[in-house]
């Protein structure tokens with residue numbers, strides 16, 4: 400049970416896994432295997448660490464214990480876990496943003512009103528959820544834990560958190576990297592340095608300056624992990640995990656606070672890759688200088704024997720957000736049948752990118768415009784290559800319009816842009832009336848779940864494919880499925896047993912075909 404059958408759907412990942420295996424490392428899959436069988440209490444959200452009377456756990460099969468020490472039952476405990484995961488996700492995003500630009504922390508959200516379709520705005524206002532303010536994050540709570548009569552209050556606070564999260568992302572709009580800047584600087588001859596975590600903006604500028612103006616010979620490619628919100632340097636196509644990037648012959652690793660895999664330091668040291676902490680007392684100039692020196696030194700020692708595993712960064716794809724008229728036209732003539740936005744980051748419990756590829760393949764066959772974001776966005780070339788193999792397809796463009804069916808979201812700062820784009824396609828329609836689905840075929844971080852809550856809170860239809868710990872309370876999950884449409888219009892497509900990829904693709908197809916953009 401819960402064993403891993405296939406690690407990744409990307410054929411190009413196999414040599415990296417084998418290279419790690421040859422060095423005695425089984426990476427995150429090996430550590431996952433050591434965890435199984437997973438605790439059924441925890442996996443279903445039936446354990447609680449809210450106070451020090453506990454931790455408590457509820458028997459998932461109806462036997463004792465059915466209540467925590469305080470008397471909380473499975474519904475209350477599951478909601479608490481869901482609530483805390485959402486809050487953690489929103490706070491993680493807030494921390495990332497303030498590390499990027501401290502001044503953003505002091506600013507109130509930009510105006511959100513124009514982002515909502517008419518009915519959604521009205522409903523959220525009637526529920527007292529709009530207007531939403533950043534400071535409200537200090538007041539949200541799972542009131543349902545106190546008394547079950549407060550369920551609606553808690554659901555409103557969940558929605559409020561989703562909108563606060565969206566407001567934070569909207570503030571990042573000015574940090575969307577422009578096409579063709581960092582990407583064009585990639586040079587396969589240079590040493591490669593990977594930054595993980597959350598570097599402050601002044602550190603990014605210092606690195607950039609060093610690279611642009613550095614002495615001859617101090618030439619490196621600087622990579623960031625994932626498609627988050629940082630401009631300036633390209634995201635590395637790490638096949639879904641920075642552990643794999645280490646197997647790609649990096650020359651140095653810089654770890655900042657907020658990095659997600661504590662394994663990286665040990666692994667890098669074992670493989671003799673220099674590691675630096677980004678926030679040392681010695682200051683950024685010293686860190687930048689040291690990183691370049693160590694990386695170049697490492698590259699010299701290593702030689703050029705096997706330095707080709709880091710794929711060139713993907714060519715910048717042109718954003719289509721300013722092509723509303725063309726897309727409206729294509730939708731009305733049936734050249735485009737609908738829109739699928741995918742936000743994906745691998746989860747060790749699922750074959751990396753398998754479900755994402757299945758949804759992409761089906762969507763392209765059905766002539767759905769696809770937007771790909773999250774960690775998957777950084778792997779677009781790899782995914783595209785794999786799709787090409789599966790579908791024997793050529794790049795799919797709209798005839799005459801020069802618009803690709805396959806698009807990426809280059810950073811989380813583009814979330815508000817895609818919302819505005821969809822809204823402009825027909826300002827008269829609610830999001831859940833449009834042939835649009837936002838899918839999370841694989842996810843692992845609470846901030847990504849917070850993004851799903853944001854889309855639900857904006858009134859979108861959201862499909863989930865990773866089992867989240869709220870199915871331990873069937874009645875509560877039922878409420879979530881039924882109540883979100885009432886509060887914001889958001890529709891959650893999720894079930895306790897995640898169906899296979901083809902079934903989920905069929906769910907998207909049926910949903911999209913039941914909607915129209917036009918009146």
Ligand code: SF4
Pocket residue numbers: 447448449450451452453454455466467468469470471476
């Ligand atoms: S169930 Fe109640 S007593 Fe147990 S840890 Fe949670 S809050 Fe504390």
